[in-house]
Amino acid sequence: EAGVVQSPRYKIIEKxxxxxxxxxxxxxxxxxxxxxxxxxQGPELLIRYENxxxxxxSQLPKxxxxxxxxxxxxxxxxxxxxxxxxxxxxxCASSQGGRREQFFGPGTRLTVL
Amino acid sequence: xxxxxxxxPTLSVQEGDNSIINCAYSNSASDYFIWYKQESGKxxxxxxxxxxxxxxxxxxRVTVLLNKTVKHLSLQxxxxxxxxxxxxxCAENTxxxxKLTFGTGTRLQVTL
Numbered sequence: 001e002a003g004v005v006q007s008p009r010y011k012i013i014e015k016x017x018x019x020x021x022x023x024x025x026x027x028x029x030x031x032x033x034x035x036x037x038x039x040x041q042g043p044e045l046l047i048r049y050e051n052x053x054x055x056x057x058s059q060l061p062k063x064x065x066x067x068x069x070x071x072x073x074x075x076x077x078x079x080x081x082x083x084x085x086x087x088x089x090x091x092c093a094s095s096q097g098g099r100r101e102q103f104f105g106p107g108t109r110l111t112v113l
Numbered sequence: 114x115x116x117x118x119x120x121x122p123t124l125s126v127q128e129g130d131n132s133i134i135n136c137a138y139s140n141s142a143s144d145y146f147i148w149y150k151q152e153s154g155k156x157x158x159x160x161x162x163x164x165x166x167x168x169x170x171x172x173x174r175v176t177v178l179l180n181k182t183v184k185h186l187s188l189q190x191x192x193x194x195x196x197x198x199x200x201x202x203c204a205e206n207t208x209x210x211x212k213l214t215f216g217t218g219t220r221l222q223v224t225l
Contacts, residue, residue: 031211042204042216042217043213043215045212101162102159104156104157
C-alpha cells in the first residue's frame with residue numbers, strides 16, 4: 001500500500017511569490033494533517049481535516065495561508081504571499097478514523113529567498 | 114503552554130550497544146504517546162506507540178517505557194545498528210482530538 005504522497009519535494013521561490021503544496025493521503029484515511037517543521041525542531045500542526053471539514057485550523061496563519069480538501073481525499077496548502085520566515089519543511093500526515101497513529105509523507109522543503 | 118521535551122539533543126552509541134532516548138512531558142492529561150524516527154530528507158516514521166494505561170510496550174528491537182509518576186517516556190533500541198542513525202521525536206496526544214505535540218528531537222549517532 002502506498003504511503004502519504006506529497007509534491008513537490010522541493011520548492012525555491014522569491015519572497016512575496018505564491019506557492020502551493022499537494023498531498024494525497026493513505027487510501028481510506030479520512031483524517032489529514034498539515035504540519036510545518038522548522039530546522040532542528042519537531043513538526044507543528046497547522047490544520048487538521050476530518051474528511052472535507054477543517055476541524056482544527058487554530059495554528060494556521062490565515063492572513064497568508066489557506067488550505068482545502070474539496071472531496072475529502074487530496075489536499076492543497078497554499079501560501080500567498082510567501083515570507084522569508086516561511087522557509088521550512090511542510091509535512092502532510094493522515095490517520096484512519098478512530099485511530100490516533102499518524103503516518104507522514106516525505107514533506108516539501110520550501111526555501112524562500 | 115504544556116509541551117513535550119527531550120533531555121539530550123544528541124546521543125552517540127557504538128554499533129551493537131543498546132540506546133536509550135528519553136523524553137519528558139508536562140501534560141498530565143496526555144494519554145497516548147508515539148515515538149517517531151526521522152531520517153535526513155524524509156518525513157517522520159512511526160516506530161511505536163503506548164497508551165497511558167500501559168507502562169511498557171515492546172516491538173521489534175524497540176521498547177517504550179512510560180513512567181506516569183514522573184511524566185517520563187523512554188525509547189530503548191536493542192543492538193543499535195547504523196541504520197538507526199536518525200532524529201527521534203516523542204509526541205503526545207490528549208484525549209480524542211488527534212492533535213500530536215512534538216518535542217524538539219534527539220539525534221542518534223551510531224559509531225562503528
